[in-house]
Amino acid sequence: MCRNCKQFHRCLNLDEAYQNFFRRLKDGKVKAGFPKFKSRHSNKFSYKSNFTNNNIEVDYEENKIKLPKLKWIDSKVHREFSGEIKSATISKNPSGRYFVSILVDEGIKELPKIDKEIGFDLGLSEFIIENSGNKVPNPKNLIKNERKLAKLQRQLAKKQKGSNNRNKIRIKVARLHEKITDTRKDFLHKLSSQIINENQVIVSEDINISGMLKNHKLAKAISDVSWFEFTRQLEYKAYWYGRTYIKIDRFYPSSQICAICGTKNIELKNLKIREWTCENCGSHHDRDINASRNILKEGKRMLA
Ligand SMILES: [Zn+2]
Structure with missing residues (x-):
């Protein structure tokens, strides 16, 4: 103090x-x-304390955390960890809950090398579309809650400033916001860890942050943020676990090239075409799966 x-x-x-x-x-x-x-x-408050002389400790049995100046406090410990504690960041979020996040040096070991590779396209209706044809949807509860949030925010905008009703909705908005952030984080971490575990080479498009900021459509903006976070996680997890993560140029026309014979079809600039047949080799393609196959190919070309 x-x-x-x-x-x-x-x-x-x-x-x-x-x-x-x-x-x-x-x-x-x-x-x-x-x-x-x-x-x-x-409405965001936080502070960070560095670890010195065992001033930060976690007791999993008793669900308590010892913090500098605060001594032992009751808490809900979400995840056990091992390794050296570096610092603790204590924050209070807009709905009034307190959080402690602890930075730990876990001394991560690289994973054994494997043969599998993956390329994927980032979608809007699906979160990612893999070259294998597997499509990973956005979590349903996430979509539902995002819609609910948009509705609450519209309600909030109509309420009179300083009124009790406004305050009630403001807290509701903050709580739902936190729930959405948690669900999204959880989803992104599970998926990025799974991809890193199962593949040696991982290829995706590069996400352009300046393009993101120009976009004002809510649905697009939300998915942009998730994609950006997702590629960020893949990048550092690949580094940690000895995998290769390649981001290809976002101007590479992955959707317009036939992944079988390499013929370019500029009609595919039209985003409404979801399926097509290559005029040269007769292969029938799902737009997104074909794109992710090209993304993998281009990544491997860059690697070679
Ligand atoms: Zn073809």
């Missing part, structure tokens, strides 16, 4: 911001920029 302002989260963060600022100045990076203050209206 800060003696001056009695708000320890913000002071610690501020201190860190200033330290970063001075470090950047010392490094000779002139464009260090002044530290940014978190918005007064922001």
Whole structure:
């Protein structure tokens, strides 16, 4: 707790911001920029404590966590871990729940090498479409809750500022938002881990973040965020476990080339065509499966 302002989260963060600022100045990076203050209206609070002298501990039996200055506190421990504790970040989310996330150095070991490879296309109605023809749908409860959230947000917009009703809906929105984030995170982690476990070479398209930010359609924006997070997870998990993850140029026309004979069919620029037959070799294609087969091929070409 800060003696001056009695708000320890913000002071610690501020201190860190200033330290970063001075470090950047010392490094000779002139464009260090002044530290940014978190918005007064922001509803996210967090602070980080580094591990020293066993100040952070977890007791799985008793479901308790020891945190610096707070001593042992009751908590719900979600996942057991082994390894060296590096730091703990304590945060309070908009609906008023407290979270502790602990950074651990687990000393991860690479997985034994295997022969399998995978290429996949990122879809809208399905989350991914694999070259094998397997399609992984978006979780149903996720879609349902996202619709519910959109409806609640419209309700919220109509309520008078400062009213009790508005506050009630605001908490509902925050809770549902958290639920959606948790479901999505869980889904993405399970899928990325499974793909990394089962394949030595993994190929996908590159997701362009600047293009993402320009998009204002909600459904598209949500899936963009998930894809970006998904490719990010694949990248670091591949690195951890000794797999090869390749991202191919997003301008590569994976949907327009016949994966069997390589003939290009520009009619496929029309996104409405979901199935087609190659004029050259007569192969019949599902648009997305054909694309993911080309993605794998292009990735392997780059690797060679
Ligand atoms: Zn063909």
